[in-house]
Amino acid sequence: MELAAATFVPPALALARVTSGTLFGLTLCLVEVEVGCRRGPAHFQLAGLAEAAVREARIRVSSAISQLGLTLEEYAITVSLAPADVRKSGSGLDLALAVAILEALQRLPAGGTRGALVVGELGLDGSVRPIPGVLPMLDGARRAGIEAAFVPKDNAQEAARVSGIVVYPVQSLQELIAHVAGKTSLSALTHSTYLPRASLGPNLAEVRGQSTGKRALTIAAAGRHHLLLLGPPGAGKSMLARRLVGLLPPLSLEEALETTALHSVAGLLDKSSGIVDAPPFRAPHHTVSDVGLVGGGGTPRPGELSLAHNGVLFLDELLEFRRSALEALRQPLEDQKVSVVRARARAVFPARPLVVLATNPCPCGNYGSPRAQCRCDPGARSRYLRKLSGPLLDRIDLHVHIPRVDVESLRRDGSERSESSEDLAARVAAARARQAARKRQGMSRASDNSEASLEELERCARLDTKSTRLLEAAFSHLGLSARSYVRLLRVARTIADLDDEERVQERHVGEAICYRTLDPSEVRMLPSESVSQRGRPPSRAQRPPTDPSD
Numbered sequence: 001m002e003l004a005a006a007t008f009v010p011p012a013l014a015l016a017r018v019t020s021g022t023l024f025g026l027t028l029c030l031v032e033v034e035v036g037c038r039r040g041p042a043h044f045q046l047a048g049l050a051e052a053a054v055r056e057a058r059i060r061v062s063s064a065i066s067q068l069g070l071t072l073e074e075y076a077i078t079v080s081l082a083p084a085d086v087r088k089s090g091s092g093l094d095l096a097l098a099v100a101i102l103e104a105l106q107r108l109p110a111g112g113t114r115g116a117l118v119v120g121e122l123g124l125d126g127s128v129r130p131i132p133g134v135l136p137m138l139d140g141a142r143r144a145g146i147e148a149a150f151v152p153k154d155n156a157q158e159a160a161r162v163s164g165i166v167v168y169p170v171q172s173l174q175e176l177i178a179h180v181a182g183k184t185s186l187s188a189l190t191h192s193t194y195l196p197r198a199s200l201g202p203n204l205a206e207v208r209g210q211s212t213g214k215r216a217l218t219i220a221a222a223g224r225h226h227l228l229l230l231g232p233p234g235a236g237k238s239m240l241a242r243r244l245v246g247l248l249p250p251l252s253l254e255e256a257l258e259t260t261a262l263h264s265v266a267g268l269l270d271k272s273s274g275i276v277d278a279p280p281f282r283a284p285h286h287t288v289s290d291v292g293l294v295g296g297g298g299t300p301r302p303g304e305l306s307l308a309h310n311g312v313l314f315l316d317e318l319l320e321f322r323r324s325a326l327e328a329l330r331q332p333l334e335d336q337k338v339s340v341v342r343a344r345a346r347a348v349f350p351a352r353p354l355v356v357l358a359t360n361p362c363p364c365g366n367y368g369s370p371r372a373q374c375r376c377d378p379g380a381r382s383r384y385l386r387k388l389s390g391p392l393l394d395r396i397d398l399h400v401h402i403p404r405v406d407v408e409s410l411r412r413d414g415s416e417r418s419e420s421s422e423d424l425a426a427r428v429a430a431a432r433a434r435q436a437a438r439k440r441q442g443m444s445r446a447s448d449n450s451e452a453s454l455e456e457l458e459r460c461a462r463l464d465t466k467s468t469r470l471l472e473a474a475f476s477h478l479g480l481s482a483r484s485y486v487r488l489l490r491v492a493r494t495i496a497d498l499d500d501e502e503r504v505q506e507r508h509v510g511e512a513i514c515y516r517t518l519d520p521s522e523v524r525m526l527p528s529e530s531v532s533q534r535g536r537p538p539s540r541a542q543r544p545p546t547d548p549s550d
């Protein structure tokens with residue numbers, strides 16, 4: 001659409017205002033884009049704490065407007081972005097700026113977008129490009145009482161997930177002008193209904209043998225217990241870890257929207273679906289920076305920890321990660337959120353993933369394996385294990401040895417039906433339903449067993465005499481530290497839930513004991529003569545050998 005040739009000379013100063021917004025973290029700050037124009041020596045001034053991408057809007061907006069047959073070179077243009085003391089970032093203000101300039105120049109009827117949010121980046125040809133963060137922006141706008149929004153067409157699927165606000169997808173500046181001028185009408189989006197999706201990752205049926213590993217994944221998913229996989233190279237640790245996400249229950253609408261908002265702000269949302277409708281799986285490379293892993297930056301962005309929110313965060317080759325990055329995970333894992341403080345503002349990103357770690361337990365990888373002999377020098381082994389130490393390990397409920405599967409089992413298992421992700425996910429769902437029922441009945445405030453407090457466990461995981469005796473024996477024989485106690489009870493509660501048992505029994509405690517192979521306080525493998533023989537299913541022949549160097 002071409003605008004009519006300029007016949008009107010604006011008075012001394014013609015003003016126009018359009019509402020747009022900028023994000024800080026996941027929070028929308030509404031921005032009034034105010035433009036003053038007058039004929040005179042060309043200049044363009046922008047006030048209001050604009051970051052580089054906003055300042056560069058001038059170039060994109062002038063070019064887009066020139067496509068309409070109008071040059072801004074004859075005008076002195078002043079732009080104020082209010083509130084002036086909030087930092088504005090990104091290119092999402094472009095579209096509002098262009099509309100405000102056209103209104104000030106009286107090329108568009110005044111107030112054509114009044115009461116609506118206008119966001120989108122402009123291409124030089126006037127096309128409207130997608131921007132990150134449309135979902136949290138619209139959510140914020142709806143909460144602020146705004147009833148309509150103009151958003152880039154490529155963000156339409158995402159925008160359609162927000163109810164309670166009329167959304168017009170816009171493909172070009174020309175299209176928006178025609179709508180505002182009343183020449184054509186943009187059609188409003190229809191709100192999409194949410195259909196959760198099961199995770200489509202690889203299936204556990206492809207993993208031969210490894211019954212202990214599969215069992216540990218099931219327990220981890222059922223109680224949301226963080227998990228450490230230890231084993232020699234090629235044992236299948238990564239293979240198992242990548243299949244954990246397939247055991248998680250589907251996302252509720254609320255969970256899906258939370259996770260989508262994080263992916264949207266990070267610019268990672270798939271534009272065709274516009275929603276994260278299955279638990280996410282994130283496996284950052286070990287070279288990831290601290291900010292990349294945890295989140296942060298000048299304009300705060302979520303890190304891998306938040307991108308895995310409601311899904312799985314897999315740190316493969318754990319010891320290769322920077323120590324500082326792993327240390328930085330500690331507090332957010334505890335708080336289940338990442339807070340980024342900048343000047344006077346704080347951005348908060350939720351971060352509640354299930355964490356799975358994988359590493360070799362020593363240079364040769366066999367230490368702790370029930371089937372192979374460790375060939376490492378004890379000193380080298382101790383140094384290696386010490387690297388595993390630290391606060392992160394202390395937050396891991398399950399430590400599991402994954403031995404190499406021999407060729408014989410690989411072949412034999414091929415002829416038998418291996419448990420599939422669907423089989424195990426059904427058991428996880430049943431165990432989770434038990435936890436949810438306890439929460440409903442007010443027996444526990446925790447959504448997952450991994451978050452239950454000692455008081456709650458005393459109510460929900462009361463031990464009988466035999467179990468208590470087994471636990472005491474574990475403490476004295478294995479030298480478990482006090483902090484292992486609560487973690488152990490939580491895992492025992494989950495195992496009992498998987499067993500559909502109201503009471504935690506000796507066999508549940510026995511199995512839970514076997515998943516505490518490492519003592520995080522001293523970082524040593526726990527001794528091999530195991531109390532678990534009294535209470536644990538036979539699959540656990542995995543007690544690591546005693547190491548004199550420890």
Ligand SMILES: Nc1ncnc2c1ncn2[C@@H]1O[C@H](COP(=O)(O)OP(=O)(O)OP(=O)(O)O)[C@@H](O)[C@H]1O
Nearest residue numbers: 206207208209210232233234235236237238239405
């Ligand atoms: N139990 C198994 N069933 C089927 N295939 C397996 C099994 N274990 C290993 N494999 C095969 O071996 C490959 C290597 O496994 P994987 O990468 O998971 O080992 P890893 O323990 O992570 O090793 P590394 O310590 O070197 O990272 C897999 O891609 C798979 O093809």
Ligand SMILES: [Mg+2]
Nearest residue numbers: 237238316358
């Ligand atoms: Mg691996």
